[in-house]
Amino acid sequence: MSWLFKPGFFASSPVHVALVIGGIAALVCGVVGAFTVLRGQSYSGHALADLAVTGGSASFLSGISPLWGFAGMGVLAAGVMDMIGIRRARGRDLATGIVRGAGLGFGALFLYWDTTHTSATGVAITILFGSMFTTSTSVIPLVAGFGVPALAIILVLYRPLLLSSVSADAAAARGVRVRLTGLLCLVAIALAVSLAAITVGAILSTALLVGPAAIALRVTNTPARATVVAALIAVLATWLGIVLAYDSFSWPPSHDGWPVSFFIVTLIFLAFVGAQLLGRGRRNALTASAG
Amino acid sequence: MAVKMATSKPALPGETGPPGAETPGDVLEVDGVSVRLAGRLVLDDVSFSVRRGEFVGLIGANGAGKTTLLRVILGLQQATGGRLSVSGRPSGRGVVGYVPQKIQLDPDMPVRARDLVGLGLDGQRLGLPLPSRRRREQIDAMLEAVDATRFANQRVGNLSGGEQQRIMIAHALISQPRLLLLDEPLANLDIRSAQEIVALLARITREHGVSVLISAHEMNPLLPVLDRIVYLASGRAASGTTDEIITEDVLSRLYGYHVDVLQVHGRVLVIAHAGDGFEVLAGDESAAAPGHPDHAPAGLEQ
Numbered sequence: 001m002s003w004l005f006k007p008g009f010f011a012s013s014p015v016h017v018a019l020v021i022g023g024i025a026a027l028v029c030g031v032v033g034a035f036t037v038l039r040g041q042s043y044s045g046h047a048l049a050d051l052a053v054t055g056g057s058a059s060f061l062s063g064i065s066p067l068w069g070f071a072g073m074g075v076l077a078a079g080v081m082d083m084i085g086i087r088r089a090r091g092r093d094l095a096t097g098i099v100r101g102a103g104l105g106f107g108a109l110f111l112y113w114d115t116t117h118t119s120a121t122g123v124a125i126t127i128l129f130g131s132m133f134t135t136s137t138s139v140i141p142l143v144a145g146f147g148v149p150a151l152a153i154i155l156v157l158y159r160p161l162l163l164s165s166v167s168a169d170a171a172a173a174r175g176v177r178v179r180l181t182g183l184l185c186l187v188a189i190a191l192a193v194s195l196a197a198i199t200v201g202a203i204l205s206t207a208l209l210v211g212p213a214a215i216a217l218r219v220t221n222t223p224a225r226a227t228v229v230a231a232l233i234a235v236l237a238t239w240l241g242i243v244l245a246y247d248s249f250s251w252p253p254s255h256d257g258w259p260v261s262f263f264i265v266t267l268i269f270l271a272f273v274g275a276q277l278l279g280r281g282r283r284n285a286l287t288a289s290a291g
Numbered sequence: 292m293a294v295k296m297a298t299s300k301p302a303l304p305g306e307t308g309p310p311g312a313e314t315p316g317d318v319l320e321v322d323g324v325s326v327r328l329a330g331r332l333v334l335d336d337v338s339f340s341v342r343r344g345e346f347v348g349l350i351g352a353n354g355a356g357k358t359t360l361l362r363v364i365l366g367l368q369q370a371t372g373g374r375l376s377v378s379g380r381p382s383g384r385g386v387v388g389y390v391p392q393k394i395q396l397d398p399d400m401p402v403r404a405r406d407l408v409g410l411g412l413d414g415q416r417l418g419l420p421l422p423s424r425r426r427r428e429q430i431d432a433m434l435e436a437v438d439a440t441r442f443a444n445q446r447v448g449n450l451s452g453g454e455q456q457r458i459m460i461a462h463a464l465i466s467q468p469r470l471l472l473l474d475e476p477l478a479n480l481d482i483r484s485a486q487e488i489v490a491l492l493a494r495i496t497r498e499h500g501v502s503v504l505i506s507a508h509e510m511n512p513l514l515p516v517l518d519r520i521v522y523l524a525s526g527r528a529a530s531g532t533t534d535e536i537i538t539e540d541v542l543s544r545l546y547g548y549h550v551d552v553l554q555v556h557g558r559v560l561v562i563a564h565a566g567d568g569f570e571v572l573a574g575d576e577s578a579a580a581p582g583h584p585d586h587a588p589a590g591l592e593q
Binding site: 038040155156157158159160162163165166167169170171172173174175176217218220221222223224225226 | 362365367383384385387389390391393394395396399400401402403406407410411413414415416417418419420444446447459462463466472
């Protein structure tokens, strides 16, 4: 296995931190992502990822951990989206688009101030594309602190979320509080996006949220299996991405390493293409046998 | 059949007396319910009841207020006036079975027919569904009751419209409600599938002793199995047996202008004259052709 794990990988402290933080973030994103895709809220996830840019850049200005900025802005945006109407699909997209546009405007302003008025170097790169190898161990409890409630929301509301995804009216008729359930799901998505943002960066966080879930929904037949498989794919892609990013320090052109976020999202993309081809092959085989 | 006389508008069959007129056999009592949406009076003093074990059709054109009325009964829409009693409760939320007009499941979504039926059993509960033999047996029995065992493990999004309706009926019935509400379950089904669903509903609700209130804009597939009919038009309702309600006199008073009731090839058509042509108000969704006799159903050319 020395061809994969370069010398020093298992002894490296930054690698340990990256594996722990990346693993937690991927687990949360896989579980929450399955319901994001099931409920048709990928666009909301994308908007919350964009708004994480605003939160992250604001946190640099105020000198706090970017994770607080990512999560704080995400939860705030989730509340605003709910308040201005996300109950019907068209209203939901409209509300999401309005909040996203307004938030990104502030994100641009804060990033400008970050790069022109603070001494922090590489702020924009850190916010947009993540920096797992430079993350401090002190962030680990914070990551777990945001991850646990996100997982708890999905696991506790598993059945009401699933039922209201099929039909909001049928769920309400069964006694489900559809609006509260939807709001809590948005909060879980916001927390998952914030964890993805410190892993692969705000701009790429949707890939970790939606990608593994989209693959899992194609290759499994039940929501429970899809949730487990999405989490597994996300964790494997993240850990393998960390391994490859560590290996890339010996790669050209400059031997100073490629971004870990590049590897993670590329692995997810390749897995998605593989799942698509596998699904197409299965369908063709079924059609041929039926004919 | 109680008849209420009103001074401002003609009395209609089924308009009941004052609040508290509910009889012991009533599963549903709707008494003078009105609903105003965006300034428009969608339902105006609607009254009717559904008795234990009855199969009742809620008939009216698209936009007549059928879905609004069902949402009021479910407690999803606030009535602006009137009184409602569902087995003694002020709304049917959590106690009636409900089949919505549409479900949102793409073929990509990994939700099997048995998963959806299981959600009818305990979809409102918190936490993960723990596997249990009793739960599996209940789901299997319900799938068998609606003749859906053969596609129990298929994704709901891959099923035909008729198969999806069977699954939604199983979903609504598995919690053993006393009243089943169905919102246009026959819409978008071909004639054969619609007939199969109607026969299934008549059989299964009789076997389970469930009362049914089923909405439809096309009443003909339902006529053989209906015990009574609630006809909605112009925001008002008339209720009684089909013979009592589907008459020129009652429907003309309900619509507020003269309508004809015709029997064509065994089908009932409710027709209003419009200009040089006519408009089919109920009875055949494909024949709405005001002023265009060329598009009239067979045998109706003028």
